[in-house]
Amino acid sequence: MGSQEVSSTVDWQGKHVTIAGLGVSGIPAARALHERGALVTVVNDGDDERARAQAAELEALGITVRLGDGATLPPSTELVVTAxxxxxxxxxxxxxxxxGVPVWGDVELAWRLRGDNGREPAPWLAVTGTNGKTTTVRMLASILEAAGLRTAAVGNIGVSLLDAVLGETEYDVLAVELSSYQLHWAPSLRAHSAAVLNLAPDHxxxxxxxxxxxxxxxxxxEGNTVACVYNVADPATExxxxxxxxxxxxxxxxxxLGAPGPSQLGVVDGILVDRxxxxxxxxxxxxxxxxxxxxxxxxxxxxxxxxAAALARAFGVEPAAVRDGLRAFRPDAHRIEHVADIDEVRYVDDSKATNTHATEASLAAYDSIVWIAGGLAKGATFDELVTGAAKRLRGVVLIGADRALIREALxxxxxxxxxxxxxxxxxxxxSEAVARAAELARPGDTVLLAPACASMDMFTNYNKRGEAFADAVRARADESA
Incomplete structure (x- = not known):
């Protein structure tokens, strides 16, 4: 199993640090640096009721908080830590x-603080890519757990990296999801091994x-010690x-997904194999x-x-643990989630497919589809997506603010x-979209929610959009029962 050197310790005592943004990463960062003697100022664009409540908690500790002004650099700032x-x-x-003031992200700060509690820091197995990050990291954590290792799925997945590196739990290895935003602000990160799953226009x-x-x-x-894992089907990753x-x-x-060459993992006759x-x-x-x-x-x-298997094998995990970890893994909600079968039609929720690349993969998983799509396009174009999926489409139901862009491509x-x-x-x-999709569908078809767009024109997030779809499908199932 691999190990990594502890990065050089920063003397935080009296250091003027500005934290940019309250929230999942900002609050833990402010607390951690304040505890280490830094003079912390938090700046935040918002000044709503939630922000004021968060500010009050930090101010009670002696941390300065400036709401409604995230644009101005406080005097004497020596470091900015940003959401x-x-x-x-x-x-x-x-x-x-x-x-000349450096800017770090939450990942960079966690990387610099690992080992600060006196323990040997756990190596990081890192995953990024346009799509599939969360699923891959959770698969990886499941495999590592099956190997008997103390691990956690952390990073962009929702668990604070700071909490992971500074908390009481002692880990053998961390499965780390990293977004392009986080990597932008993490200049000194050096993982044990890392994977870029795919690259497509996003953000x-x-x-x-x-x-x-x-x-x-x-x-x-950068600085990987054992393996850089890339996607053979996506040459940009190599x-x-x-x-x-x-x-x-x-x-x-x-x-x-084909037969692997040397130094590759692939598929042969329905078997995942390692060469x-x-x-x-x-x-x-x-x-x-x-x-x-x-x-x-x-x-x-x-x-x-x-x-996930490649990263686990790079860390020395035995083949049986890969199998057991994959068998134990259960995907998160709204990721190609089977909701119900009604009148021999399958209904699948892939609300997490918020861009064309994710939707392309989702559409490729089924042979005959009634596609529910639309929302906020985020500047995307849909010609290539529609061209690739045209032969699979039984029909399409469009919703959302930018649906005309998809209609024009169709x-x-x-x-x-x-x-x-x-x-x-x-x-x-x-509810109407599901009803209209059911009218278009024939036995053996799949009604697939894979919007290729963000959800915020109609829903709080993709989770709420997926729940609305699932609720509508289940209501229809109850009616037909």
Whole structure:
């Protein structure tokens, strides 16, 4: 099993630190640095009731909080620690750059503070990519647990990395999900091994360009010690490996849905096999699990499982633990979640498919689909998505603010596919969408919610959108019972 050196300790006593943003990462960061003697000021754009309550708790500890003004750099600031979502072109960061003040994210701070409690820090197995991060990290944690290792799925997955590295629990290894935002602000992160699952245009308004987005994703490979895991089907991920500055002996490990070559993991006759972490990878292949052990066994989810397996094998996990971990794994809600079968039609909730890349993978998992799509497009275009899925579409039901963009792509590339355009953005639209999809569906079809868009035009988040779909489907199931 691998180990990593503790990064150099910072003397926080009397250091003026500005925390940018209250919330999941900002509050733990403020508390941790205050406890270490830093002079902490928290700045926050919002000044609502929730922010004021959070501010009051921090001020009671002696932390300064400035609400409604996240743009101005406080005097004497020596370091800015930012929430991952704050855009790099905010005036606060421009002022910091002009003053020569470094900016760290929550991941960078956690990386710098690991080992600060006197314990040997746990190595990080890191995962990034446009889609599949959370599922892969949770699969990885399940495999590591099956191997008897003390681990946790942390990072962008919702568990604070600071809590993981500074808490009471002593871990053997951490399965870390990292977004492009987090990687942008994590210059000194050095993982044991890391994977970039895929790359597709996303968050370009934040990064400014596809090249900048890809470069931030590629930071996950910097300084890797054992393995850089890439997607054979996505050459851009292998390009990032080639560009990375890694430790001597670190290997490039590919994963593929086809038969693997040497130094790859892949699939042969329904079996997940390893030709990377075996004694003779030119001639040997190690069986890890069956495709049926992956839940659900959709193509992109098998790819997630292979990436998780590659990282686990890089850490020395035995094949049986890969199989057992995959069998034990249960996907999160709203990720290709089977809701019900009604009149021989399958209803599937993939509300988490908030961009075209995720939706492309979702559509590829089924042969005949009535597709429910639409929402906030976030600048996306849909021609390529529709062209690739046209032969699978029985019909389409469109909802949401930017549905016209998808309708226009359907008119251009799938004119024969019937389209129901629901001219409404209220939350009740989902019940009508399910009803209209049921009218289009035939026995053997799948009614698939895979919106290819964000949800905030109609719902609080993708979870609420998925729940509305599931509620509508279950109500319909009750009626037909």
């Amino acid at each position: 991952p979502g704050w855009q790099p072109d905010k005036p606060l960061f421009l002022a910091a750059a002009e003053a 370009l308004d934040w990064h400014g360009s596809m090249a900048a987005y890809a470069a931030d994703k590629g930071r996950v490979y 390009d990032l490996v080639r560009e990375a500055d890694v430790e001597e002996g670190c290997r490039a490990i590919g994963f593929t 990377a972490f075996v004694a003779n990878r030119q001639k040997q292949a190690q069986e890890l699990a069956e495709v049926s052990d992956v839940n659900p066994p959709a193509p992109h989810n098998i790819a997630n499982a292979l990436a 008119t251009r590339h799938a004119p024969e596919v019937p389209v129901v355009d629901l001219d409404r953005t209220d939350t009740g639209a989902m």
